Amino acid sequence: MTDAVNALPLDETSRAALAAEGLRYAQLDTADTAAHDRWLQAAYRGLHFAAFTPDELADYRTGFGYARSIGVWDETGADASTPVATVASWRSPLSLGDARSVEAWAISLVHVAATHRRRGIARALLEGELRAAHAAGIPIAMLTVSEATIYGRWGFGPAAYCADYRIATAGLRVTAAAVGGRVHRVDAASLRPLAPVIAARAHERVGGEVPSDALHWDRAFALAARTASRAPQLRAARFDDASGEPQGFVLYSVAEHPDDFSAHTLTVEHLCAATDDALVALWRYVLDQDLVGTVQAALRPVDEPLPWLVSNPRAVQTVARREHLWLRVLDVPVALSARRYAAADSVLLRVTDSLGFAEGEWMLTTSTNGTATVTAHAGEPHGAVDRAVAIIDLGVEALGALLLGGTPVEALRVAGRLVEGAPGSAERLAAVLRPTRAPHLSTWF
């Protein structure tokens, strides 16, 4: 059953727009098992995943039932009971670093069947989600995307980035100083209960993280029907600090090299560290494996200290770097006042938003203790503000991109995505937003 906190009312504007097209827009009744199964099959088929088996459907019905699942049905189609479009959403904390977080509306499983594309169905779904979340007082919407070309038009901007690394480990030494505590090789399944606990601690250290649900962790640990066949390949290690407290873990698999038994490839499936010591110790464990020539790790932080842990920084190749978490600000004062800031200053943000939620002039005033106040700037028209204030004109998608401090202000200025209303304003905003660690999201949702 959809969790009560996620059961926001259906958006009437989108319902009417789709009804005018002869389409029924409705919230899925997750108590109806057959309807739920058809919705799940349609949503995942829309993303080109293989069809679910009955066991897999049972996992997903239970594991994903908390979400608000919406479908669009075409009663004139050959299979009228299967939705031609889907979207799922739920309330979730979004980490902001410095042990802070803010509530956000997570949006996922957006799909429109190939038979119904380019008729405005996705627009109705997305705008419906944004209006529903805004009406419920949720300050930010967020998603991870299939294509980076889709969501900017609805005010989302890329706010956290990720990198894929490949490390040539032959002859490579880990030069980082040894840390206290120790790494234990363990059964993957034994780690499963600890994973969300350690992840929650790790997420406090960085902006951009979103807690994973139980089904996600079951899949990661090869305990779900969908991934059970991977269990024999899955290896695990746990890091305990000097007092014996688990502070990190790594899940990995090793693929044999067809010709060279000393050049296998180790893939880091998930490395989670709640402390610096855990991070260093787990990377040491991974990189020190004999008979491995290559280590690869995807979806890692862009500021991973890997090159600085080893004897040869060039052995660490960044094979991909891309945007990962997209944010859409719905309530500027709540979104901006939730995080900590790196410097004291006053910045007037003049935000344009075609959907209206974030439109306005907002005064961000930060103090030396890192806190901020954000108020609607009711005073002067453009250009007549206090000369001591930095002034930035920007669209809501640029505001989303900047929110966690992971997108360079200067790059947005050069690209014309923001405009200085007073000289030096971009540099001042960058100083205010600078995070300790690059924002990072270690999963998809």
Ligand SMILES: CC(=O)SCCNC(=O)CCNC(=O)[C@H](O)C(C)(C)COP(=O)(O)OP(=O)(O)OC[C@H]1O[C@@H](n2cnc3c(N)ncnc32)[C@H](O)[C@@H]1OP(=O)(O)O
């Ligand atoms: C958060 C997530 O779930 S990410 C997963 C997104 N889903 C997928 O990638 C699955 C495959 N793709 C699809 O299902 C569909 O093509 C969707 C959902 C991307 C788009 O659905 P549609 O109903 O065709 O979109 P709709 O007709 O409402 O188009 C709205 C706008 O988006 C644009 N658009 C639609 N698809 C794309 C695309 N793939 N790339 C760029 N722009 C697109 C349209 O041109 C239109 O632009 P406009 O601003 O000029 O009006």
